[in-house]
Amino acid sequence: xxxxxxxxxxxxxxxxxxxxxxxxxxxxxxxxxxxxxxxxxxxxxxxxxxxxxxxxxxxxxxxxxxxxxxxxxxxxxxxxxxxxxxxxxxxxxxxxxxxxxxxxxxxxxxxxxxxxxxxxxxxxxxxxxxxxxxxxxxxxxxxxxxxxxxxxxxxxxxxxxxxxxxxxxxxxxxxxxxxxxxxxxxxxxxxxxxxxxxxxxxxxxxxxxxxxxxxxxxxxxxxxxxxxxxxxxxxxxxxxxx
Amino acid sequence: xxxxxxxxxxxxxxxxxxxxxxxxxxxxxxxxxxxxxxxxxxxxxxxxxxxxxxxxxxxxxxxxxxxxxxxxxxxxxxxxxxxxxxxxxxxxxxxxxxxxxxxxxxxxxxxxxxxxxxxxxxxxxxxxxxxxxxxxxxxxxxxxxxxxxxxxxxxxxxxxxxxxxxxxxxxxxxxxxxxxxxxxxxxxxxxxxxxxxxxxxxxxxxxxxxxxxxxxxxxxxxxxxxxxxxxxxxxxxxxxxxxxxxxxxxxxxxxxxxxxxxxxxxxxxxxxxxxxxxxxxxxxxxxxxxxxxxxxxxxxxxxxxxxxxxxxxxxxxxxxxxxxxxxxxxxxxxxxxxxxxxxxxxxxxxxxxxxxxxxxxxxxxxxxxxxxxxxxxxxxxxxxxxxxxxxxxxxxxxxxxxx
Numbered sequence: 018x019x020x021x022x023x024x025x026x027x028x029x030x031x032x033x034x035x036x037x038x039x040x041x042x043x044x045x046x047x048x049x050x051x052x053x054x055x056x057x058x059x060x061x062x063x064x065x066x067x068x069x070x071x072x073x074x075x076x077x078x079x080x081x082x083x084x085x086x087x088x089x090x091x092x093x094x095x096x097x098x099x100x101x102x103x104x105x106x107x108x109x110x111x112x113x114x115x116x117x118x119x120x121x122x123x124x125x126x127x128x129x130x131x132x133x134x135x136x137x138x139x140x141x142x143x144x145x146x147x148x149x150x151x152x153x154x155x156x157x158x159x160x161x162x163x164x165x166x167x168x169x170x171x172x173x174x175x176x177x178x179x180x181x182x183x184x185x186x187x188x189x190x191x192x193x194x195x196x197x198x199x200x201x202x203x204x205x206x207x208x209x210x211x212x213x214x215x216x217x218x219x220x221x222x223x224x225x226x227x228x229x230x231x232x233x234x235x236x237x238x239x240x241x242x243x244x245x246x247x248x249x250x251x252x253x254x255x256x257x258x259x
Numbered sequence: 260x261x262x263x264x265x266x267x268x269x270x271x272x273x274x275x276x277x278x279x280x281x282x283x284x285x286x287x288x289x290x291x292x293x294x295x296x297x298x299x300x301x302x303x304x305x306x307x308x309x310x311x312x313x314x315x316x317x318x319x320x321x322x323x324x325x326x327x328x329x330x331x332x333x334x335x336x337x338x339x340x341x342x343x344x345x346x347x348x349x350x351x352x353x354x355x356x357x358x359x360x361x362x363x364x365x366x367x368x369x370x371x372x373x374x375x376x377x378x379x380x381x382x383x384x385x386x387x388x389x390x391x392x393x394x395x396x397x398x399x400x401x402x403x404x405x406x407x408x409x410x411x412x413x414x415x416x417x418x419x420x421x422x423x424x425x426x427x428x429x430x431x432x433x434x435x436x437x438x439x440x441x442x443x444x445x446x447x448x449x450x451x452x453x454x455x456x457x458x459x460x461x462x463x464x465x466x467x468x469x470x471x472x473x474x475x476x477x478x479x480x481x482x483x484x485x486x487x488x489x490x491x492x493x494x495x496x497x498x499x500x501x502x503x504x505x506x507x508x509x510x511x512x513x514x515x516x517x518x519x520x521x522x523x524x525x526x527x528x529x530x531x532x533x534x535x536x537x538x539x540x541x542x543x544x545x546x547x548x549x550x551x552x553x554x555x556x557x558x559x560x561x562x563x564x565x566x567x568x569x570x571x572x573x574x575x576x577x578x579x580x581x582x583x584x585x586x587x588x589x590x591x592x593x594x595x596x597x598x599x600x601x602x603x604x605x606x607x608x609x610x611x612x613x614x615x616x617x618x619x620x621x622x623x624x625x626x627x628x629x630x631x632x633x634x635x636x637x638x639x640x641x642x643x644x645x646x647x648x649x650x651x652x653x654x655x656x657x658x659x660x661x662x
Contacts (some may be wrong), residue, residue, distance in 0.1 A: 040397070076660055108582060110582045116660075144261065202316070
């Protein structure tokens with residue numbers, strides 16, 4: 018029972034996104050006009066030094082922080098448009114945005130299946146249906162055998178795959194991954210990016226990966242650089258792309 | 260939807276249950292305090308029930324015999340018996356003192372010594388029932404003791420200078436202060452109440468003898484009569500009156516006041532004296548203690564729930580980020596607080612039930628008090644969780660993203 022009508026497969030687009038903190042002389046422009054367009058099924062990188070506005074952009078994309086201006090569409094639906102925003106950002110986050118963090122941040126008191134099934138349950142789906150959907154994803158991510166384990170019983174790589182499953186379970190049009198490979202070694206980091214690429218294609222989801230990780234930057238076809246609150250697009254090596 | 264609160268509790272059940280048990284002991288103390296108050300009220304009611312009286316006749320302008328000293332002549336009951344509506348009237352004395360088995364000072368205990376005219380069950384002042392032995396049948400040196408004195412059947416106990424053999428045992432015969440009763444014959448009780456030591460008697464005789472008013476030349480019988488009067492006690496503390504069936508207590512009380520010039524209290528008035536005057540201060544003391552315990556419990560629950568919530572700030576931020584409703588998060592915290600209270604209540608009620616008999620005075624745990632206690636615990640836990648809920652709802656989902 019989604020609060021936001023789902024029209025998957027159309028990616029995420031932002032145009033001239035701006036964010037100002039504070040007022041008057043103390044005001045700080047964290048975003049001065051960011052433009053990003055990620056198509057459904059595409060994985061792009063977002064890189065930038067500290068203080069460049071990367072976190073602010075991520076929070077705006079994640080519907081956690083409201084931008085001061087600009088336009089954002091998600092899955093074909095307008096989310097922000099020059100001061101206007103859709104009324105229920107919470108439902109938007111639940112139904113249309115998947116999050117993957119640097120640390121998996123699984124709910125420690127829920128087992129793996131329920132960690133993944135929680136989102137559909139929150140959206141009003143029957144527990145059995147939500148768990149079935151969760152198990153299907155866990156199988157697809159090769160952690161089906163740990164479905165009943167608690168997060169503390171998983172390895173770092175397994176936890177991250179469960180986190181990806183949680184991000185995907187609502188079939189959102191976009192997944193925001195914040196440094197998802199930072200704690201992992203090269204092999205596991207590339208594995209996670211491989212999974213994100215596979216899932217993006219399979220579920221027609223746009224994936225934005227915020228990263229500093231030199232190991233995975235070459236895997237993106239397109240990379241957005243953010244500097245001083247502005248984005249610049251670059252073509253990447255795209256070694257993972259088909 | 261799964262129960263987030265339940266899962267969280269199960270995940271760290273050890274900490275949660277032990278915290279609940281700690282809280283439970285506090286709730287147990289609170290329930291016990293309520294039980295002590297109820298016990299006091301019940302002791303007062305039992306005292307009135309066991310006296311078997313409908314009216315208490317006492318010295319004018321006193322609240323005797325339980326709340327204030329009262330002294331009446333022991334022949335007044337005869338006149339009272341003649342009044343319409345009076346079925347029975349009996350003298351009684353009450354004296355709270357230390358009583359000990361002969362030769363065993365270690366088992367000395369405080370008791371209310373009740374002087375009654377030896378008689379049958381159901382007569383005013385008599386113990387209503389015995390659990391062992393027989394009632395008082397002789398005029399001197401026999402006693403019927405409450406079980407809680409610890410005295411045994413056939414044992415001799417010392418009251419003042421005399422020894423009394425315990426011939427019967429009764430139960431739940433206590434004073435309004437919870438002291439167990441020891442019934443002895445009225446004459447002995449009168450003597451015990453006003454008995455002076457030998458030195459004091461000698462000095463009193465000497466004083467009387469040197470008083471020219473009492474020791475007149477040629478009239479030695481005056482001194483003898485005065486001395487005899489001084490060593491006899493003809494006072495009792497009250498006359499207990501049993502009314503005829505259908506007699507109006509207020510009317511009979513009014514007659515006694517008018518014609519006998521004595522103080523009279525009905526059952527309702529005596530109940531009021533005991534509860535509003537005799538145990539009122541203790542009740543207020545206990546009430547204050549209950550209030551403080553409730554506040555302490557609330558503070559502890561609030562602190563525990565707040566600490567538990569602070570430990571989950573990251574998880575709460577993630578839950579909010581992924582779209583969990585505020586009410587789901589608030590419900591999780593509220594359920595945990597109430598769960599803690601319920602565990603505490605079960606532990607507290609169980610503990611209070613087990614330790615109540617160990618208290619030296621009667622602790623009466625009423626189911627209605629337990630039900631009220633449960634309600635208060637749930638309410639306190641709900642209120643105590645508000646601070647934690649407020650904190651949780653103010654968590655910014657952006658904290659999950661960092662930066």
